[in-house]
Amino acid sequence: MTSTGRLWFAEEGEDWAVIQGRRAQQLPGFLRQLRDRSALYADRLSGRDPAAAGSLEGLAGLPFTTKDDLRDGQAEPAEDQVLGLQQAVPTSAIEQVISSSGTTGNPVYFGLTRRDRETWTEAIGAFYATAGIGPGSVAGLSTGMPIVAGGVPYADGIRNAGGALVWFGGQTTPRMVTTIERLRVNTLVATASFVTMFAEKIEEVLGHPARELGVRTIISGGEPGMGLPDVRAAVMEKWGAERISEVMGLGDVMPGLWAECEAGTGMHFTAVRDVLVELIDPATGDQLPWETGAEGELVYTTIRREATPVLRFRSRDHVVITGMECSCGRKTPKIRCIGRTDDMLIYKAMNVFPTALREVALGAAPGEVHEVVKVRKESADQVRFDEAIPLQVQPLGPLDEAQESSLRQRIEAAVRERLRVRVAVELVEPGTFTITGDKNSLVTTGPPVAPRPGAQVHADERRTTRSGS
Ligand SMILES: [Zn+2]
Structure with a gap:
């Protein structure tokens, strides 16, 4: 009922190497824009020939961007550069600002032009459709803050995927519980720890177990945990859920990047149209081949982003590839996140x-x-x-x-x-x-x-x- 049973982008069914090759062809144009419009990258890309970087191999020779680069670039914002050195459009072209959660330091802000917002809504629609949202889904969103990546962008994506959005987050616990019960929310979008904690609150407030509420699909990300078989089993039992979809995204890049399909064997890359992703060895920075069993850090380049684009952004997320083919028809890689490179x-x-x-x-x-x-x-x-x-x-x-x-x-x-x-x-x-x-x-x-x-x-x-x- 809640699965669309189709691919959002036809490209998701094409060979991964073909998709990657097509995105790499867009690199020279993207690099020219970066160099000409963003102070951060004017500096980094000076003396480099964008035309030489029209392939994944060419990309490998370009510098990385780290979270600290973005944070430092925002240390002294100017009026026409409120988003720091990274900003690549005039402030007047920015339609929305998103904040990082700030759990690992001062928050970093990202901007969206109108086109950025439209491409995000489309890509996050693909992300939620993969995770199980579609017509018939009554989707409860637990995020409490509109400004974070899991706020407005997630709300836009849930609606675009065809779900009925119930943004219950940010209210008192009893009110959140009664909202879910009253509106027969059948799909819950929340972090792993919220999902577990909330089941207990429901029992306290309503006096009956969470599994009687009718939540059947749980979409969960933002922290490791839902990839672990024991955690999944315990959550499914508590909620009486039929499906758990693990998801992963980054405000710096795209709030929805990876989402688990109905096969339940790892998260597919869903931002195929907007983001070029590399797998690297975190110690050497060398690119690694996309093959089942390979392990490394994810690195992202936002080839279509206008307001605050990033080149080779080091996510610090260390993942293992669990498959390159899937019964759902997607040929995009599937991953599990093993941990933060920083935790290694x-x-x-x-x-x-x-x-x-x-x-x-x-x-x-x-x-x-x-x-x-x-x-x-x-x-x-x-x-x-x-x-x-x-x-x-x-x-x-x-x-x-x-x-x-x-x-x-x-x-x-x-x-x-x-x-x-x-x-x-x-x-x-x-x-x-x-x-x-x-x-x-x-x-x-x-x-x-x-x-x-x-x-x-x-x-x-x-x-x-x-x-x-
Ligand atoms: Zn699949």
């Missing part, structure tokens, strides 16, 4: 992500441990581990000494076998971790937890920090 740890010269450790830990003890699992660092900036990585795991209920020992051994063995990494599991008291309180925290710092049954962990020892913020 080094164990004896091997790269390891806290999210990967969590996934294996949860898989080794299904239904026995809390879905928040944390790496404990000696200090917030520790990246390198030469000894077993301390991994904090919270059992769901009280365990005796033998059970604790068995749980620790199973997780340590599974991590060693799957990731070739040694971890030292530290069990924390039930109730230490909560989904809402620990959103995005994959890392904690502090002294070791004494590995004995009934060990007390005091609140002041649980200082949590988000690596990279």
Whole structure:
């Protein structure tokens, strides 16, 4: 009922190399505009020949753009450049301004011309159609702030995909709950932590479980989590949902870039018309081939963006390609996000992500441990581990000494076998971790937890920090 069963852009069914080649042909024109209109890129592209960059190989020789470049460019905005050095149109041509969430520093602002807004609405329509929104969807949007990428742009995209938009976010919890119930919202668009927290609130406010509400499709992004099989299963059970679609986007580039189709095996690239995407090795910056199993960082070039375009924007999102073909008919690559490049740890010269450790830990003890699992660092900036990585795991209920020992051994063995990494599991008291309180925290710092049954962990020892913020 809520799936359109068609491709939004016919190109999504074409070979990926063909789509990429076509977008690369647009690069010389885009580069000329960047050089002529944006102070940031006039500087970066001086002395370069745009005509030489009409291919993916040509793109590889051009400089990257980082979040810091954009933030620094906005440090001293001028009247005709309110969006900083990146701005590539006069302020009078800007129709809307979007803000980054600011979770990793001062917010950065992005502009949209009328054409930008129209292309965004079209691309985000494709994104939501892929994720399961269409005629018949009554789509509840939980975002509380219109100015962020998940605000107005998401609202425009949901309507364009054919859904009935119910923008319930930003109200009091009881009012949000009753809005969902009254309007028979059947599709929920929210972050992973909101989805979990909200199910509990519904039970509190209405006195009956969330699964009785009739939400059948959950579209969730903004943080890692929904790619993990155990998290998905728990969320589907709580809501009685039939489908979970993981999604990913970036305000700096396009709020809707990747969305999971009905096959449920990874997120397809959906911004095929507007954005050129590369996969690179984060350490060397070299392009990597698009093939199943490849892992690397995503880098984006906004070939059609007018107001605040970016060239080779380093997303810091580290992904694995889960497929290049799909039963849905799309030939765009499918990915799962493994974690932030900034969160990457080094164990004896091997790269390891806290999210990967969590996934294996949860898989080794299904239904026995809390879905928040944390790496404990000696200090917030520790990246390198030469000894077993301390991994904090919270059992769901009280365990005796033998059970604790068995749980620790199973997780340590599974991590060693799957990731070739040694971890030292530290069990924390039930109730230490909560989904809402620990959103995005994959890392904690502090002294070791004494590995004995009934060990007390005091609140002041649980200082949590988000690596990279
Ligand atoms: Zn698919």
